[in-house]
Amino acid sequence: MDTFFNNENPLQIRLKTKEFYQQSTLELAQNLLGCLLIKETSEGVASGYIVETEAYMGPEDKAAHSFQNRRTKRTEVMFGEAGIAYTYKMHTHCLVNVVSGEKEKPQAILIRAVEPFTGIPLMKTRRQTTELRNLTNGPGKLTKALGITMDDYGSSFLSPPLMIAEGYIPESISVGKRIGIENSGEAKDYPLRFWVKGNAFVSRHQREI
């Protein structure tokens, strides 16, 4: 058991260990649901339960940045060990992925939404809104709320400042198509998006597959 401190309360957590990240990308994308995503900064600690993920399968997946094993400065961390953060910039937003798969297999899981847990006042300040539902219900929103930036590129989720810990086991998981990849041919229909069924913080409502 590790203890981290929030502005108000000590937070008792059980960090996920290295072995957790060594399952297949499809399993990991689902098993990340319900886990706690935590970020410590000089401003304080903020955390939320992961409620929506998308798997990006690498060389064979036209929607993945690592499609056809494209290996550049940006995609480099995906070729490394599982359990590392792959952050990248999209327009004005930073998005965060969990690198998965074996070494040299550039797969990753995009965290698309979390449910706010601790540090909610800090999240409201960062996001400039008081509406709880609007704090972290999208991949660009949650990074801003939690204070995740390009500084976290290549950082391990096994230790501060960026961490993933045990949370809860979702009752039911929904599966659907990924979002925002209309121009990636057949890959756009792959059933690689997972979310906690019925959770209010999921980014968009969509039919299950």
Next chain:
DNA sequence: ACAATGATCCGCT
């Protein structure tokens, strides 16, 4: 050196 392209968000209709 340059132009195209988004794994998004927000505000408006």
Next chain:
DNA sequence: GCGGATCATTGTG
């Protein structure tokens, strides 16, 4: 639903 903001990354010449 739609379009604009806005910029790093990437491929091409």
